[in-house]
Amino acid sequence: MAAKxxxxxxxxxxxxLLILLSIWFAVSxxxxxxFKEQMDLIKIAGFPLxxxxxxxxxxxxxxxxxxxxVRLMNKLDEEFDVNEH
Amino acid sequence: xxxxxxxxxLVGLSFALYIGIAIWxxxxxxxxxxVAGGGVSPVANGMATxxxxxxxxxxxxxxxxxxxxxxxxxxxxxxxxxGYVLLALLLAPYLRKFGxxxxxxxxxxRYYSNTARTVAVICALFVSFTYVAGQMRGVGxxxxxxxxxxxxxxxxxxxxxxxxxxVLGGMKGITYTQVAxxxxxxxxxxxxxxxxxxxxxxxxxxxxxxxxxxQDGIYLLDKLNGLNEELxxxxxxxxxxxxxxVFCITAALMVGTAxxxxxxxxxxxxxxVKDARxxxxxALAFIAVLYxxxxxxxxxxxxxxxxxxSNESYTSMPQWxxxxxxxxxxxxxxxxxxxxxxxxxxxxxxxxxxxxxxxVLANPEIARLPNWVVALVAAGGLAAALSTAAGLLxxxxxxxxxxxxxxxxxxxxxxxTELLTARISAMFAVVIAGYFGIHPPGFVASVVALAFGxxxxxxxxxxxxxxxxxxMNKEGAIAGMVSGLIITLYYIAKFKLHWIGVExxxxxxxxxxxxxxxxxxxxxxVVNVVVALIVSSLTQPPPQNVQSxxxxxxxxxxxxSAYNH
Numbered sequence: 001m002a003a004k005x006x007x008x009x010x011x012x013x014x015x016x017l018l019i020l021l022s023i024w025f026a027v028s029x030x031x032x033x034x035f036k037e038q039m040d041l042i043k044i045a046g047f048p049l050x051x052x053x054x055x056x057x058x059x060x061x062x063x064x065x066x067x068x069x070v071r072l073m074n075k076l077d078e079e080f081d082v083n084e085h
Numbered sequence: 086x087x088x089x090x091x092x093x094x095l096v097g098l099s100f101a102l103y104i105g106i107a108i109w110x111x112x113x114x115x116x117x118x119x120v121a122g123g124g125v126s127p128v129a130n131g132m133a134t135x136x137x138x139x140x141x142x143x144x145x146x147x148x149x150x151x152x153x154x155x156x157x158x159x160x161x162x163x164x165x166x167x168g169y170v171l172l173a174l175l176l177a178p179y180l181r182k183f184g185x186x187x188x189x190x191x192x193x194x195r196y197y198s199n200t201a202r203t204v205a206v207i208c209a210l211f212v213s214f215t216y217v218a219g220q221m222r223g224v225g226x227x228x229x230x231x232x233x234x235x236x237x238x239x240x241x242x243x244x245x246x247x248x249x250x251x252v253l254g255g256m257k258g259i260t261y262t263q264v265a266x267x268x269x270x271x272x273x274x275x276x277x278x279x280x281x282x283x284x285x286x287x288x289x290x291x292x293x294x295x296x297x298x299x300q301d302g303i304y305l306l307d308k309l310n311g312l313n314e315e316l317x318x319x320x321x322x323x324x325x326x327x328x329x330x331v332f333c334i335t336a337a338l339m340v341g342t343a344x345x346x347x348x349x350x351x352x353x354x355x356x357x358v359k360d361a362r363x364x365x366x367x368a369l370a371f372i373a374v375l376y377x378x379x380x381x382x383x384x385x386x387x388x389x390x391x392x393x394x395s396n397e398s399y400t401s402m403p404q405w406x407x408x409x410x411x412x413x414x415x416x417x418x419x420x421x422x423x424x425x426x427x428x429x430x431x432x433x434x435x436x437x438x439x440x441x442x443x444x445v446l447a448n449p450e451i452a453r454l455p456n457w458v459v460a461l462v463a464a465g466g467l468a469a470a471l472s473t474a475a476g477l478l479x480x481x482x483x484x485x486x487x488x489x490x491x492x493x494x495x496x497x498x499x500x501x502t503e504l505l506t507a508r509i510s511a512m513f514a515v516v517i518a519g520y521f522g523i524h525p526p527g528f529v530a531s532v533v534a535l536a537f538g539x540x541x542x543x544x545x546x547x548x549x550x551x552x553x554x555x556x557m558n559k560e561g562a563i564a565g566m567v568s569g570l571i572i573t574l575y576y577i578a579k580f581k582l583h584w585i586g587v588e589x590x591x592x593x594x595x596x597x598x599x600x601x602x603x604x605x606x607x608x609x610x611v612v613n614v615v616v617a618l619i620v621s622s623l624t625q626p627p628p629q630n631v632q633s634x635x636x637x638x639x640x641x642x643x644x645x646s647a648y649n650h
Contacts, residue, residue: 056380
């Protein structure tokens with residue numbers, strides 16, 4: 001693979017990481033801790049939303065984030081022809 | 086049949102299964118012993134990782150902790166799951182591509198230094214021994230409660246079982262045993278949770294049930310908030326901890342998780358880089374089954390408990406109350422001598438002391454579930470403790486036989502000799518862990534602060550910078566690891582263990598920035614990164630071959646299975 005491609009591959013990967021880790025931070029540290037009180041004003045069923053994110057929601061998002069990354073990277077690896085055989 | 090007989094049957098069956106698997110999956114080479122031959126499927130590895138990860142503390146203590154901490158319990162829930170995102174995105178694929186057996190091997194090669202390797206080995210040993218002692222103790226405790234044997238006898242039985250499959254099977258034996266243990270522990274955790282959710286809210290899914298309503302039409306969480314406040318506790322869904330402290334503890338646990346050697350090493354066992362990513366996803370999904378159920382169990386159990394005991398007369402207490410009083414985990418002291426149980430926040434008036442562990446252990450009895458369900462909890466607790474202990478013992482034996490002996494002291498050792506050394510180190514590790522289980526040193530109780538804090542302050546930054554910052558050199562990495570470690574150790578020794586300074590002066594009011602010892606790993610990590618960056622900018626960049634190695638591990642193609650050289 002050409003050096004230019006390697007750079008682009010790595011840059012795209014870093015962009016994915018930045019976006020996904022921002023979501024990771026937002027659902028846990030953001031919704032579950034820093035803005036917990038504001039979020040708690042909203043209630044869904046019996047759950048104050050901030051509490052829900054802290055004890056349930058963040059975990060569901062974590063799983064989704066990993067599987068999205070797996071898909072994105074599998075596609076990217078193929079596109080740049082660096083996937084394993 | 087009595088609980089006792091059911092417990093013998095279920096525990097006996099599960100042990101027979103583990104031993105059977107161990108015999109089937111014996112390790113024949115160091116590669117099988119260290120990384121299960123590198124041929125584990127991502128789903129199986131996900132299950133094994135989940136079992137490895139979920140310790141006696143996750144299974145027995147966590148729901149209870151949450152039930153007394155309310156919202157603040159979220160530090161464990163987010164902290165012990167969020168790290169898997171970091172693992173899957175930032176660590177596992179690259180370490181898998183790197184393709185060595187251990188974390189110290191990566192640190193040693195990436196930072197082209199045996200000093201770095203030795204620092205990493207010492208950290209790995211220290212973290213793993215602290216952690217494993219707690220597990221052996223957990224095995225003993227479960228045995229003593231359910232089978233009414235002495236705690237020490239319980240530890241011996243646990244040692245014998247772990248000895249058998251860790252020494253014989255190495256990583257291969259451990260991996261497949263852990264798959265079985267995951268099934269046992271998750272079944273044991275879910276069955277009572279589902280039963281109780283149906284009883285209390287009519288919803289069979291606990292995760293939804295605790296946001297539902299009880300028979301009287303009130304939301305369960307509102308009801309519990311009310312009960313809590315009536316007794317003088319803070320509302321269940323708000324916490325009492327300082328926000329910055331909650332932030333730091335959560336971050337330290339997340340980063341610590343991603344830096345724990347026994348977790349990282351699991352991703353060396355899959356065949357490909359993409360399997361490493363995927364298997365971290367499966368691992369978290371399997372872990373989440375327990376971690377999203379635990380907060381529901383916490384709410385059910387606390388509501389049940391308060392409604393059963395609060396302001397009721399002592400003589401009308403149900404049988405389980407008496408059973409658990411005998412174990413000392415539940416204590417009633419009639420301070421105002423009115424014969425009524427007052428369970429309140431005010432310590433001078435409170436008459437009931439409840440150990441965290443009761444929430445999970447006694448939950449099936451409190452909810453009057455059948456005896457086999459009660460016995461199942463014992464088998465599950467043992468599966469959780471044994472699987473984690475085995476994973477840790479493997480890290481210990483690998484660190485000694487591979488990173489110390491093979492890579493440094495006796496490089497000419499043949500594969501066969503190395504395998505024998507690995508087995509002998511595993512044997513010693515089991516014995517030492519058992520000794521710590523029987524004579525727990527004071528620091529074992531601080532395992533959360535120590536193991537996670539140290540992993541966060543040492544390994545995690547060194548690995549991340551090794552992958553994402555090509556310019557990081559050995560001077561920077563070593564200085565960073567050592568300073569992160571020392572400051573974290575110092576803080577824990579002073580404010581948690583009170584080995585330094587005067588205890589009276591080291592209460593929460595004198596914590597730095599209001600951060601508790603459990604959250605200090607986050608600060609230690611920041612110190613590590615800052616020191617590493619400064620020192621590396623003042624010293625020579627790493628040699629060209631190391632820089633090309635870093636470029637190499639960023640690209641998946643060309644990953645053979647983990648190899649030895």
